[in-house]
Structure formats: C-alpha cells, structure tokens
Amino acid sequence: MNIQLQVVGHALRAVAEEMGAALVRSAFSANIKERRDCSTALFDARGRMVAQAEHIPVHLGAMPDAVAAVMEHRPGPDDVFVLNDPFSGGTHLPDVTLVSRTELGFAVSRAHHADVGGVEPGSMPAGSHTLAEEGVVIPPTRLDERTLEALVAQMRNPDERRGDFRAQLAAHRLAAERVSELAARHGADRVRAAMDELIAYSERVVRAGIARLPDGRYEAADVLEARDGELELRVVVTVEGSALAVDFAGTAPQHGGNLNCPLAVTRSATFFVVRCVTDPDVPASAGAFAPVSVSAPRGSLVNAEPGAAVAGGNVETSCRIVDVLFRAFGRAVDVPAQGQGTMNNLTLGSDRFTYYETLGGGQGACPDADGPSGVHVTMSNTLTTPVEALELAHPLRVRRHELRLGSGGAGRRRGGNGVVRELQALEPCRASILSDRRVHAPDGARGGEPGLPGRNLLNGKELPSKTTVDLAAGDVLRLETPGGGGWGRR
C-alpha cells in the first residue's frame, strides 16, 4: 500500500478521534460525558464513511443512513443538519445526530442526550406504544439558533441540552478545520485518495476474515421477553467465499410496544458480530460493511415501519440480534457463549431531576478464556456513574453495588458474573426499567452451563423485565443482572 496514503489515512482517523474526545470532555449529559454514549465520524463527498471513533458499538453501522438522509437536502458548505428520526437516519430519539460539510465530505456526531421530551423523563419509557410518546421526532433539519431554541424548548432541562448541542457543534467546527488543514498540507487529491484507500483497506481485511469462515447456510432463533408475550428472532447467515448475507426472514412482526428496531440498528448489530468473528481490529469504514448484506422483512421487529415505538429496540433488541447471530455463526466456528443479553436500562426522574444508568453483567465464556464479570457485553460499553457523583447530584442513594457471585455459568471456561445494585429513592419519583433475560437464561456454548437470569425487585418484591413504577421516599429498587454462559463441558 502507498505509504503516503497510509500516513494521511492515519491523520484522518485521528481527526475523528479528536472530535470524539472533545465532545466527551465538554458535554453535559451524563450519557455522553460519564458513559461515553456518543460517536464521531468523517465521510467522503459521496457519503461513504471514512473513519469513525466509536465508543460504543451500537453506533457502528448506523451513521451512513444519517448522511444519506441529509444529502437528499443538498446541504450548503456552512450548513449543519440535525436529526434523530429513527426512520430517517437515526436510531432512537435520545441519539441526536449532527451532520455538517467539510472541505472533502461530511463530519457526523451522534450523542445520547439525557432527555428529548416525551412522556417519561429521560425519554426511554418502558411502556411506549408510538414514537411520538418517546420524545421530539426531528427529521433532517437545518440547525440554526432559532431551530436549536425551538428544539430544546420541547425537552426537559433545556439549558443542559443547549450545552450538549454546543459541545457537538464545537466538535464539528474542529473537524472542518482539521480536514481543511490536511487538504492544505497534503493536497485535496491526495487526501481523497487516502479516503478511498481507507475504505478499500477495511474491505480487504473483512473479506479475508469472511473467506476464513466455512461456506454454508447457518440458521438460528432466539427470543425477547416483551410485555405482551415473547417475540421470536430468526436469522439465516449465508457465507459464500468472501461475502456474507444475513436475512432475518421469519422474525416476529413489529409489536405494539417499543422493542422495534429501524433497519439501521439491525445493521449495526450485524456489523458488530461480523467484526467480532472476522477481525476485531479492522478500522470502521464503509469498506468494512461492503461485503455484508442485511435484509429483514418490512414491518418486522427488526425493520419496523415509520412511527413505531423504538426506545427499547436500540438497547435491548439489538442485544438479542447479536445473540441470535452469534448462535448462527456458532454452527460454523467457535464463538463465545451468550452474555447477559441486556443493558438493564434504569431511568429515574421527576420534574426536578432525570437520571439514567445501564448496568453490566456477565460476558459469556470464550473457548480460550473465562467471561469477564460486570461488563456490558454487546452493543454498549458505557461506564457506571460513581456513587459519590450520583449522590452529590441526585436525591438517590446507592445501598449496595457488588458482583453477583455464582451467577456465571459453569464450564471448561466460566461465564462472567452479573452484578447486584440497590438504589433508594430519597424523594418521590418514577422509575422505568427496560431489561431482558429475566426469564430465559443466557445460554452456554459447547456443553457449558447457562448463566443465571436477572431479577428486578422493588422493596423485595419481584417486578417484570419491563416496567414503570412510582417510587415513594425510602423505596429500594434492586437489580440483579444476568450471568454469562459457560463454554465447554467441564
């Protein structure tokens, strides 16, 4: 490979990283600053992703749709577009995406804002039935001062939202400056050639990885625990040479709750698994996705129609898409046992405050290693909020936070343990829990034992996996997260 192009490519990736670092360090939403629930990327002028700094995998393959949606509006050189509509470039409503032009293409940032309006504080309602209930739906829109003010006025804590928007906008200005500097130093043509090469490089690496998988057709199914009954996910993975087709035909139709996914989220989850089984270190770019085709029936749980509620799709259904895909790949090659398969989303809030957290659990064991304990296992990798930071900021008390010892499945390699966390409300508030694997345990692999399913308790009384409850001062919520499956017979 041409070394000069490689060197410029290195610099382009550094720009995406720098954008991300600046956003995390200057944002206000706990989701962005403490949990790093945000990603930044550069695209070329044709709308192909060149480099991405993803802090959590759920954003991996979902950004190209945002750029495509904005390109339809023919953005001018100084325009910044905002969107969050899951059916027009977004994922779920709290993920607010900005797209702006650079001299040689586009810059994109996506960040999970603490609140975007809707019926519940935190905009992650456990019981929503339509998209409109989940918050403000923003189709691709030119972002100027007036639009910004009009948007934040529809959200809780508009002052903090304004701060997050400013942090995102600053990251975009930085990207535009850096890309222009690169063009000035190396020449625009060379930077464009480097973009092409980054894309071609990722494609070569992923194709080489797919070629190592045995050709064949691999099927699997798994279930999600919805309020209105179980929902089945089905997939067929076809490996043929250096290309891969993934088809979700047979998956349950979209439902009346909020576990629906736009196709962008389904694609992200698929790219995540492909990356794990091919080359975990491949740089994210359009090329990495090129050898993979994803199809799903319209109107199904994993390709919902516009207007469907999706709050839980991005965080919970995406986990199950990963599980079912690993199960299918497991018929071809050794893959890890199932991990906790949920993000254990907990939102607490009132008119006075909003607090959102997600909890780690057990990772499934791998053929060559025990599963790590108390971590996010698939599409998330967000941090815990320190007890001292949480209690200084909110009327909440953490009573207990510990490993759930013995919850990982036994096997030649052990599954990771889940965690136990108890939160006490110090004043009345509402709690929304979006969790899964409370009934069906994470499965072991190659004869390994399953992990323990999770539990949600209010003052010692069992709650369902998805619920919204009113808390009185003194009430204690206890979440026990699932353990990962074991690998191999002991």
Next chain:
Amino acid sequence: MAVLGVDVGGTFTDAVLVTDSGVRTAKVRTSTRQEESALAAARAVGASALERFTHGTTVATNALLERKGARTAFVTTAGFEHMLHLRRQDRAHLYRLCENHPPPLVPLERCMGVRERLGPDRVLEPLDLGSLPELEAEAIAVCLLFSFRDPSHERAVAHELRRRHPHAHVVASHEVAPEFREYERASTAAADAYLGPALGGYLQRLGEEARARGLPEPLVMRSSGGVASLEEAAAHASWALLSGPAGGVVGAARVAASAGFEDAIAFDMGGTSTDVCLITGGVAERSVERSIAGLPIRLPSVDVHTVGAGGGSIAWVDAGGALRVGPESAGADPGPACYGAGGTRPTVTDANLLLGRLPARLPDGLELDRDAAARALGEIDPQDVVDVVNAEMLGALRVVSVERGRDPRGLALVAFGGAGPLHACALAEELGVETVLVPEAAGVLSALGLAVGDERRDHVRSVVRPLAEVPDLPDEGEADLRYRGQSFELTVSLGPDLAGRFHRLHQERYGYAARDRELELVAIRTADVRPGPELRLPPVAAATATGPALIELDGATCWLPPGWVGVRDGSGWRLTKA
C-alpha cells in the same frame, strides 16, 4: 557545586554529575538489586563531596508491572466490597469479548467491608469498628465512601488497623488522593499500599548504603516532576510510578530554558516506546490522573503521552497489506538485526542504518551489521518504515499540542533518548516547528533532570461546590474547574480573573465557552516548591553542521536532513531549517 543524578532504567543505569568544571556522565548495566546499580553508577561517574544526590527509580513501576507487590487487603464501606473488581464496568476491548483488564491488586477474598456510611453532607450510619473483620495482609488500603469530604471514619479505621497490625503498611485513601470518585481513589490507595513495602525496603537499603559511602541521603524523583526526601517517597509509593519519565521532562525543560525557550515539547524516543510532554512557561504540563499498567492512579504527574513505538519496534505487513510498526519490539535482547545479537526481524533502527542515518560503529564500540539489516527488511523499503513510525510519533506530538489548543509553531522540540534525535527534524517539518534542540547529553537527559530537579510537595483539597460560594482561595496554586453539570475538569492556575481564564481555556480546548453557566470548583491544588540547583553548563567547543549530516552525541546519534543546519552552543545543538 557538585550534584548527582542517577536514573535506574530497565537495562542501563545512567549517572550525570554536574560540577562547576563540567558535566560528566556514566552508564552501567542495571542489576537485579537496583541499589547496587545506583551506587555503581555514582562511583563510575566519580561522585564525591556531593551537595545533592537525586535518584529516579523503576522499583515501584516494575513491582506493579510484574505484580510483585505486597499481599494486600482492601477495606471499604459495607455493601461496596467489590469496588476494585467492578471498576467502572467498561470492558477491555469492544470486539474481543473475553479480553480482560489486568486483575485488581487485591483478590476478592481480601476485599472487606466495615459498617458505616457517610453521605454527601452528613453521617448516615455511625462507624462500627467492631464490624471490622480479622484479616491477614502485609499491606492494607482503606477507602470509605465520601472520605474526601469527611475523613473521620476512614482515619479511625486506619488507626484501628495500624493498632491491630503494627507490621502492615496501612494507607487511607484520603492520605494519598483526597478527591471524589470512589473507584479512582480506591485504586490509587490500593496501588499505594501494594507498592509501599517494596519501594520502602528498597529506599531504606539505598539510604543505608549511600550513608556508608559518604554520599548524602538520596532525594527521589516523583511522578509530579518534583523531588522529595527519602522518607516522604517511602511513605507513598504510588507517587513514584513515573519517576523515570518525569526526570526526562524536567531535563528537557531545563535544556529548553537555557536555549531561551519557555515553551517546548519534550520528545523522548527510546527502544520500545516514546514519551512526549508539553512544557509551558518552563515547567512540564501536569495531569491529575492517569492509567498505569491498566489501573487509574489519581495523583499529580507530568502529563507524558506514551506510544508503544521506538527504535527497536518491529515492522510488519498486516492482513490488509498495510505496513505497521510496533507495538512488538526487539527490545534489548536480541535487539535490532544490525546489532548482530541474533535479531532477524526488521526494526526502525535497521531502517535508519540502511538510510545512512547511523554510523557504521556506535560510540560504545558496537559495529553495526548492514547486511543483517538488509536481510531483515527484505522487500520492505526502509524509508517506508521511517515514514510509518514518524506518522505514529506525529500523532503523539499532536495530542499534546494541537489537540490541546496549542499551536506547535513557535515551540521548540527537545529531542532525546537513543532514537529521538534521529527522527526529530522530519517531525518538526510536519508540525511546523522551527527549532529542534538536541542536548549534548541526549542519551542521559533523564539523569540530568534528576540532578537539577526542584523539590516539590503537592497538596490537594477536594471542594465540589459552586466557585462563587468558595471564599478565600489561595493566591498560588491551581484550581480544577468545570461548568456545573460537566464531568471533566480543566486545571487553571489561581490568581485574578480565574473564571475568565477558565472560559478562555475551555474555548481553546473544546471550541466553545459558556460564559453564562455557573462554575464549579472541584479541587484546589497547591505545592511547596524549593528550586533545584541552577544548571550552569560549561562552554563547549562551538561547531556547525549542514545537512545531510550525522552528529554523534553522548549515547545517541542525530540525523540532520538536507536543508537543515545545526549550530552547537552552550548545552547542545540547535537545529533549524536553512
């Protein structure tokens, strides 16, 4: 004046003796007993009648990397016993699912709880010392929730543990890092306890042997870039984790200042890794937290940014056909192929030799084997290897300058370490830096920094309150500030117009300022500083060089590319574009 600096590194121990008549240097092999190497180096350089003996050590760092610290226990608030194991719940690698972080320093069975609970502003549950379990350990770390606000419970627990276990090394978190965020504080306290006995024992032996040989009691370089007494250093081992790199940065700052540059970048490229650090106003930039061997350590340290590539890094072609350099290194053994000690894989040093940037024979007498280098590189173009490793270095230099809102033009690049002076000019061109400074003692600059480093004691007070509500700020020192609602702080020096300077720094770093938002004061940092000896380097023979040229230095070689000129004056070479 006679001051001595001794830097004990992994392979070699360097000594620099600064006297009124000149600078003498010496290098000896590091033995397993570091105190012997330190004294052997002192002897080799001819140290006598010393006014000051300062020393940089890797004992604490090695004990952490090799996991050879004390058998340690951890005591915290009941209900949170697993704090060190839960960490912040992030996994080690996004796509290699079973990759794990390095295990915590204290295993689960020695993580204990005591019944008590403080809240943000009051006692929620009184301390019950009777609930403190029996334990067996050589070291004990104590970290209770909210001890940064009110250390009374933590102090009482530590006192009781010291009474019960008079031979154990007990560390309370508020003694070492009284700052909020319990996991990071606990991790720091655990490392401090775990490393204490190893570093303490070593320093005691070193002190005794120095006394026996008529040398002054050694001072010890800490991560902050300041030196402390032997006793202070032994009390808190985690402060010494960056002892070596801190010496290099201090040395670079002195070199830059004596050449008339208050602002510079220290560029230390060694065999397996490279450290870079921004120097502002003559002092190294500091950070308040960093990750060392995968553990967060919340203590003031020089803000060195490290990349895993150096002269010994191995070049290879990956599955996508891209040429990569490092992180694998040929190390000291076998070393680069051209050292003729059995290395067969191509390294950066081999590429530099083939490009004519290294002499046929190194100053220490080693003949370099050109054929071996050519065989190792095979089809790989040596210029490509240098370009790839330079891209890596350039990234690191940008992290500490451009990405922190600092324009590198106008800064000087101080190049040292065995490989720094080989790559510095090319990097300077890319960055727009006009002056490269290469000290005469480029191979032993860390030891020079030790010899002349300031004495320094850092103090921190955790506040976490609106800035407007905090009266009586000290006149000197630093404040950790943020906009209320943010999670990361920026450190601003105390003094007039604190708020205005915070807004400007925020604008510089992150591209915007929110002047209407309330500011929160998270911590106040102060330091007692006693300046180290002045560095008066004796005049050396003036010389000039015009690129392309090789300049041989003490322990390093400098490559002057075409179009560059070098002038030797005072403390070393000043390289500029013709």
